[in-house]
Amino acid sequence: MAKQVQEAYICAATRLPIGKSGRGYYKNTRPDEMLVRAIQAALAQVPGLDPAAIEDAIVGCSFPEGEQGMNIARVAAVLSGLPNTVGGVTVNRYCASGITALQMAADRIRVGEAEVMIAGGVESMSMVPMGGNKPSLSPLIFERDENIGIAYGMGLTAEKVAQQWKVSREAQDAFALESHRRALAAMEAGHFAAEMTPFEIIERSPNLADGSISERRRVVSLDEGPRKDTSIEGLGKLKPVFAAKGSVTAGNSSQTSDGAGALIVASEAAVKRFGLTPLARFVSFAVRGVPPEIMGIGPIEAIPAALKLAGITAADLDWVELNEAFAAQSLAVLNDLDSKGIVLDRSKVNPNGGAIALGHPLGATGAIRAASVIHGLRRTGGKYGMVTMCVGAGQGAAGIIERL
Secondary structure (H helix, E strand, O other), X not given: OOOOOOOOEEEEEEEOOOEEOOOOOOOOOOHHHHHHHHHHHHHHOOOOOOHHHEEEEEEEOOOOOHHHXXXXXXXXXXHOOOOOOXXXXXXXXXXXXXXXXXXXXXXXXXXXXXXXXXXXXXXXXXXOOOXXXXXXXXXXXXXXXXXXXXXXXXXXXXXXXXXXXXXXHHHHHHHHHHHHHHHHHHHHHOOOOOOEXXXXXXXXXXXXXXXXXXXXXXXXXXXXXXXXXXXXXXHHXXXXXXXXXXXXXXXXXXXXXEEEEEEEEEOHHHHHHHOOOOOEEEEEEEEXXXXXXXXXXXXXXXXXXXXHHHOOOHHHEEEEEEOOOXXXXXXXXHHHXXXXXXXXXXXXXXXXXXXXXXXXXXXXXXXXXXXXXXXXXXXXXXXXXXXXXXXXXXXXXXXXXXXX
16 A cells, blocks of 8 residues: 655754865865765754654765775764764765655655655865776667767766857856856855765874874865966867867766765654754655766756656746766757757856856765755745756756755
């Protein structure tokens, strides 16, 4: 017998500052430590909650191996100090892993199988590179031409989108510049404070002469990616990096990054029992497949589906986090939707900047941007927000959230 559908309420949402991969904030910080901090910070936002009531922790991660392997969700749940009764599962939908984790947590509650869930995402591109430590593609991919797109690098798919949707280099660079401008303005105004949990970086180095260990501590509280020196002239000087005569550059692409985010999702019964204050309601989620070689246009298919499930239109959206994997695909998505009458108000799309400026820690991004939507809506008084992104191998995902 099907169980009664109930609402899923988000009662806590936070994220860490995003760091640059390889040389940034978290170059020597393990991703499980980052995730532990995010989970603990989310739990601190619901002081009345009995941790024993938490059923499971669902965490997105695009490359769950190496330092972020061994089911990092369960490892982090235990290291966070949660009871051993709290489960943990790591899920992978590439760039949509974090929003998929939130959807799965919400669904467990909506079908009555759980009362309280943790959802989150984590990625250290410093410690686990794009593609993982040992990429291995199936030979079957290359047996049929229509499957070869699965093997394309993300940059090449962006070039194909730019060509097919006629997105110029000038438009891409202007979009990238605006991403940095908005991010810097949001930082200056303190708009990230509500969604952000500061992180203490601890760096240790040995003294070989006396055998002692020196320790340096610093607290980071802002994203590392936005650059004040970004200019249209500087962006225009960058060379294409994925195709000799292409238009996609490092400047109009998302930054490889490290980061983590966590949310607490609860049923109405749990909200009443523990005296929680819901921040938002998880409304709908949709995922759709597209040809792998033009994976960047995935949101074109997922957004209308999510809107239909929510029973709203694009005009009802007050905040949209459209992940800027590449300026080319973001512009293609917006322009294509415009042509179909699904118009997203540009002033409400990434109002605090996007991944080109802020960074894109792959599997963490969906959870991070969900926190951005929730706190952005609360700050501005908006009602509906959306997190949407393209997904490697040819998918699009979109999740809709309602502020309460």
